[in-house]
Amino acid sequence: MAPSDPVNVALTIPKPGIFELVERPLPIIEAGYALVKTEIAPICLEGSRIWAEHDFEFHDDPYHLGHEGVGTVVAVKPGSNFRVGDRVIVFQGDHCGHCHACTSGLSPTYCDANDPDVMGVDKAAMRGIELRNGSPSGGFAMERYRIAPEANLARIPETLDFRHAASANCSFGVGFSNQELMDVKAGDTVLIGGVGFIALGHVISALYRNARVIALARNPYRIDLMKRMGVEYVIDPEDDDWAEQVRALTYNGQGVDVAVDGSGVAFYQQRLMAAVRKYGQINFSGHTPGSSLHISPLQHVLDPAHRISGQHDVRVRDRERLIRALMSPEVQRMVDIMVTHEYPMSKAGEAFAKQVSKECGKIYLLTQQ
Ligand SMILES: [Zn+2]
Ligand SMILES: [Zn+2]
Known part of the structure; x- marks a missing residue:
């Protein structure tokens, strides 16, 4: 079944601060992929x-933008x-189906098909999706129609709306999956620093788990x-005494169980590790x-016996629990x-300017409007 619209429409940013919507031929799909009419592309x-x-x-x-999103399947292949x-x-x-990430239920970001060192930049990730489908459009999220490998689609339960489901990518989803990776539990104290939309997702995940959240x-x-x-x-x-303030909120003043950096800068990372x-x-x-960030293995890992982790995206094995969490009022x-x-x-343009202002949390683009 083909969608009724004659063309795809994609967002482009040809120059800094300038966007254009461009028309492209509708996507073509091969077996193993679905054609999705997008609804929300989170920024x-x-x-x-x-x-x-x-x-x-x-x-x-x-000319090719966006990776997060939700929508409705409008075409599939037999089987x-x-x-x-x-x-x-x-x-x-x-999704290659054969690499360590695919066979171990890990995050698709780490699949060989998305690794530019394995595939070459022109054949990896979303560009590779267009290439492997022989499609003139649809590899990316900021388009009205998008191609996705079925292995990287999760069906949204009837009672869950698009607005909540769209937080399953780089906001609540990333926070949730990283906290599954770390096994954050009720009663843990979680210090979160450098608060943007990823860290806000961590805050939601930690509160959902009944952890005590401290924000830097x-x-x-x-x-x-x-x-x-x-x-x-x-x-x-x-604050001169920020560390004492944090410790005073932890059991026996011993320090937090988990620290999460959302900033990517040493100012927060050094404080969080300490x-x-x-x-x-x-x-x-x-x-x-x-x-x-400068790390001394002795000072920052061996002496405090710290474990360091980090991953983009959501592990496949966390998708069900993530969606169940999203159904919590x-x-x-x-x-x-x-x-x-x-x-x-x-x-x-207004959406991107708002994001640059930092006077926002997560911003959604409504791709059909
Ligand atoms: Zn793979
Ligand atoms: Zn993202």
């Missing part, structure tokens, strides 16, 4: 990094496990969001281009606070 690095600086990752460029009309979350990238934060807009979610403790990382108890964990969930309440703005894709 990830497209706002700050791409809009303002025209700085792209290997998998996108001015598919999906049906036309299924509402789905699209997890980013392609300076942005008043985002502090207000966290307080409305239920975060009781917010500490200014520039606040973790012996045998505790540090998780890097944010990244900033060009930033680096309390998680939905917090996602409604995190998603501060929604814009039609035809007003993408």
